Amino acid sequence: xxxxxxxxxxxxxxxxxxxxxxxxxxxxxxxxxxxxxxxxxxxxxxxxxxxxxxxxxxxxxxxxxxxxxxxxxxxxxxxxxxxxxxxxxxxxxxxxxxxxxxxxxxxxxxxxxxxxxxxxxxxxxxxxxxxxxxxxxxxxxxxxxxxxxxxxxxxxxxxxxxxxxxxxxxxxxxxxxxxxxxxxxxxxxxxxxxxxxxxxxxxxxxxxxxxxxxxxxxxxxxxxxxxxxxxxxxxxxxxxxxxxxxxxxxxxxxxxxxxxxxxxxxxxxxxxxxxxxxxxxxxxxxxxxxxxxxxxxxxxxxxxxxxxxxxxxxxxxxxxxxxxxxxxxxxxxxxxxxxxxxxxxxxxxxxxxxxxxxxxxxxxxxxxxxxxxxxxxxxxxxxxxxxxxxxxxxxxxxxxxxxxxxxxxxxxxxxxxxxxxxxxxxxxxxxxxxxxxxxxxxxxxxxxxxxxxxxxxxxxxxxxxxxxxxxxxxxxxxxxxxxxxxxxxxxxxxxxxxxxxxxxxxxxxxxxxxxxxxxxxxxxxxxxxxxxxxxxxxxxxxxxxxxxxxxxxxxxxxxxxxxxxxxxxxxxxxxxxxxxxxxxxxxxxxxxxxxxxxxxxxxxxxxxxxxxxxxxxxxxxxxxxxxxxxxxxxxxxxxxxxxxxxxxxxxxxxxxxxxxxxxxxxxxxxxxxxxxxxxxxxxxxxxxxxxxxxxxxxxxxxxxxxxxxxxxxxxxxxxxxxxxxxxxxxxxxxxxxxxx
DNA sequence: TAAATGACT
Numbered sequence: 001x002x003x004x005x006x007x008x009x010x011x012x013x014x015x016x017x018x019x020x021x022x023x024x025x026x027x028x029x030x031x032x033x034x035x036x037x038x039x040x041x042x043x044x045x046x047x048x049x050x051x052x053x054x055x056x057x058x059x060x061x062x063x064x065x066x067x068x069x070x071x072x073x074x075x076x077x078x079x080x081x082x083x084x085x086x087x088x089x090x091x092x093x094x095x096x097x098x099x100x101x102x103x104x105x106x107x108x109x110x111x112x113x114x115x116x117x118x119x120x121x122x123x124x125x126x127x128x129x130x131x132x133x134x135x136x137x138x139x140x141x142x143x144x145x146x147x148x149x150x151x152x153x154x155x156x157x158x159x160x161x162x163x164x165x166x167x168x169x170x171x172x173x174x175x176x177x178x179x180x181x182x183x184x185x186x187x188x189x190x191x192x193x194x195x196x197x198x199x200x201x202x203x204x205x206x207x208x209x210x211x212x213x214x215x216x217x218x219x220x221x222x223x224x225x226x227x228x229x230x231x232x233x234x235x236x237x238x239x240x241x242x243x244x245x246x247x248x249x250x251x252x253x254x255x256x257x258x259x260x261x262x263x264x265x266x267x268x269x270x271x272x273x274x275x276x277x278x279x280x281x282x283x284x285x286x287x288x289x290x291x292x293x294x295x296x297x298x299x300x301x302x303x304x305x306x307x308x309x310x311x312x313x314x315x316x317x318x319x320x321x322x323x324x325x326x327x328x329x330x331x332x333x334x335x336x337x338x339x340x341x342x343x344x345x346x347x348x349x350x351x352x353x354x355x356x357x358x359x360x361x362x363x364x365x366x367x368x369x370x371x372x373x374x375x376x377x378x379x380x381x382x383x384x385x386x387x388x389x390x391x392x393x394x395x396x397x398x399x400x401x402x403x404x405x406x407x408x409x410x411x412x413x414x415x416x417x418x419x420x421x422x423x424x425x426x427x428x429x430x431x432x433x434x435x436x437x438x439x440x441x442x443x444x445x446x447x448x449x450x451x452x453x454x455x456x457x458x459x460x461x462x463x464x465x466x467x468x469x470x471x472x473x474x475x476x477x478x479x480x481x482x483x484x485x486x487x488x489x490x491x492x493x494x495x496x497x498x499x500x501x502x503x504x505x506x507x508x509x510x511x512x513x514x515x516x517x518x519x520x521x522x523x524x525x526x527x528x529x530x531x532x533x534x535x536x537x538x539x540x541x542x543x544x545x546x547x548x549x550x551x552x553x554x555x556x557x558x559x560x561x562x563x564x565x566x567x568x569x570x571x572x573x574x575x576x577x578x579x580x581x582x583x584x585x586x587x588x589x590x591x592x593x594x595x596x597x598x599x600x601x602x603x604x605x606x607x608x609x610x611x612x613x614x615x616x617x618x619x620x621x622x623x624x625x626x627x628x629x630x631x632x633x634x635x636x637x638x639x640x641x642x643x644x645x646x647x648x649x650x651x652x653x654x655x656x657x658x659x660x661x662x663x664x665x666x667x668x669x670x671x672x673x674x675x676x677x678x679x680x681x682x683x684x685x686x687x688x689x690x691x692x693x694x695x696x697x698x699x700x701x702x703x704x705x706x707x708x709x710x711x712x713x714x715x716x717x718x719x720x721x722x723x724x725x726x727x728x729x730x731x732x733x734x735x736x737x738x739x740x
Numbered sequence: 741t742a743a744a745t746g747a748c749t
Contacts, residue, residue, distance in 0.1 A: 071747065072746095073747090099748090100748070115749080117747095117748045117749040118749070120749070121749055146747095146748065247745090284745080284746095285746065285747090286744070310746075312746060314746085315747085316747075331745065331746090332744095332745035332746085333745070345745075347745090398749090456749085487744055489744095491743070557749090615741070617743080618741065618743085619742070619743070638744085642741075644741090644742085644743085646743090
């Protein structure tokens with residue numbers, strides 16, 4: 001027996017020991033008998049790796065492959081590797097995977113692991129998924145935006161196919177134990193198949209240090225540190241995992257932990273940052289990858305690891321030997337606030353189900369303990385049962401465009417497992433209308449069909465398509481790519497580092513003329529790409545090389561898509577002017593919803609109908625030049641002590657003049673009736689007439705308001721200070737709004 | 741006048 005055969009043999013017997021193995025025949029039978037099936041089981045039951053193999057061996061994919069979706073790339077890749085090894089086939093043949101930038105599958109691949117986003121794109125190209133006989137949606141309890149869209153699409157579109165065609169099409173949804181009843185009733189009361197898990201008990205304890213009134217992060221960081229040290233001094237061997245919300249908090253906690261442990265007169269070793277056998281390790285997403293890898297290295301004998309992490313440790317990374325959890329009870333969450341039309345990143349209490357998930361991380365290899373710093377009262381009154389799914393919290397513009405392109409007219413009554421609020425859907429429709437992606441009847445336009453091809457948010461796609469029509473995509477492609485990766489500018493935690501980084505960033509900004517943040521991104525992209533040693537260049541300038549590298553891949557992908565689209569009928573326009581002017585005008589088409597005009601002092605007033613007052617964020621290269629600016633567009637908004645706009649570009653009023661009335665022209669409630677039903681020509685004509693009148697009124701109104709603002713510009717300093725205070729309060733209000 | 745949860749096409 002060869003070495004590889006031997007290891008396969010061991011693997012095989014290993015997989016027989018998995019809890020799922022004894023249910024093999026019944027499971028295959030259940031899939032055979034049902035169109036929809038819910039499979040539930042704890043981590044460690046083996047469902048992700050084994051179920052697709054059982055179905056394959058039972059011959060269920062003779063007429064089409066099995067597709068298994070995962071919310072994360074690494075999961076899709078590692079599971080595919082494992083399964084191909086267990087089956088003794090080469091990865092990329094019978095068993096393969098596909099994630100963005102990496103397709104390791106062929107047309108003969110029978111079991112294909114993929115990210116949920118990839119399957120969604122496949123549906124756009126082939127709505128009946130004709131190559132598939134079974135789709136398995138894994139980790140459905142995580143409720144990722146894409147999984148939720150797929151849940152509805154598979155119900156609506158593909159249940160038709162299963163009845164009309166042979167061989168029938170099947171859907172298996174795999175989820176942790178929560179919410180299985182809901183899933184079952186969503187899919188025509190289909191059966192639920194339960195597989196027992198293989199986890200160890202976790203003892204949960206409330207430390208009562210945080211009550212319902214404590215929501216300030218400076219409080220809970222201290223308490224977390226206290227509990228962690230208690231665990232370290234009182235509990236038996238085993239590593240500790242601490243959950244906090246972000247980089248600065250984690251760095252603060254690590255420093256405190258280190259200092260306090262030191263005061264307690266423990267041994268002290270600066271190099272390894274080890275205190276009496278406690279190895280303190282921060283962990284968050286923007287950390288360099290090699291530093292992240294350190295966390296997985298075994299600790300020296302007798303040393304206890306203490307990983308202080310963001311939610312990255314809740315699902316994405318698994319650390320061996322964790323026996324203790326310290327849970328702060330908070331998380332950072334991106335919430336869409338449709339009242340003000342903004343996405344706001346905020347710290348909120350986690351849900352009870354998320355707290356249980358965190359606790360579960362202590363029971364992977366042996367029995368564990370979870371220390372919750374908050375009280376039972378906090379648990380009862382502040383923490384919701386379940387986390388609100390992404391589809392109910394984020395901007396839906398891309399999702400709605402996708403549905404429209406799949407021919408789903410009534411996007412309000414689409415079968416959502418959890419329906420988003422109607423006004424969120426209407427906001428999305430309005431935005432799509434403003435971008436000319438849908439027309440007044442709510443039907444997708446030619447432009448909309450071009451837009452859906454790009455893996456970008458609609459505003460960037462719109463700007464990119466304009467640039468492409470003008471033949472200057474070389475300017476916009478890098479900008480779009482740089483804006484769709486994580487922040488590229490490094491800002492260290494320590495003040496000394498911050499100064500150094502700031503100086504370096506200003507140097508680059510000066511090269512780009514310090515006149516436009518979008519142009520600055522283009523400049524970084526080009527400088528880095530033409531450098532002999534890009535990674536060294538980035539290090540020298542405090543730029544995230546990892547982020548720029550992924551921007552390179554994104555740019556290449558976008559360029560390929562554009563090239564493909566340009567082979568067919570593609571719009572063509574002409575323009576003359578400088579590169580910077582070209583870039584700014586194209587951006588106006590994507591960002592005219594984010595236009596602001598200089599208001600009082602250094603503040604700006606948005607033109608979106610809310611008339612919010614905003615300031616330019618200090619990280620912008622235009623910070624400090626406000627008094628020379630008039631009209632600006634901005635990429636995003638940040639709410640902290642004030643309301644800031646980041647990534648800013650000055651524009652001329654003439655460029656948005658014709659676009660601005662669009663912001664007021666359409667009544668979302670009328671769109672709602674358009675969204676629901678087909679409209680006759682007569683109704684349409686009447687509506688158009690009403691709209692025209694409204695448009696006229698809105699334009700006049702806007703002109704009046706502008707005039708008034710011009711007058712106000714000359715008012716006194718005292719009033720300016722009053723308005724500044726008002727702006728501060730507006731920030732507070734945003735926070736309150738979004739909590740409701 | 742200063743800030744960055746996590747994933748995905």
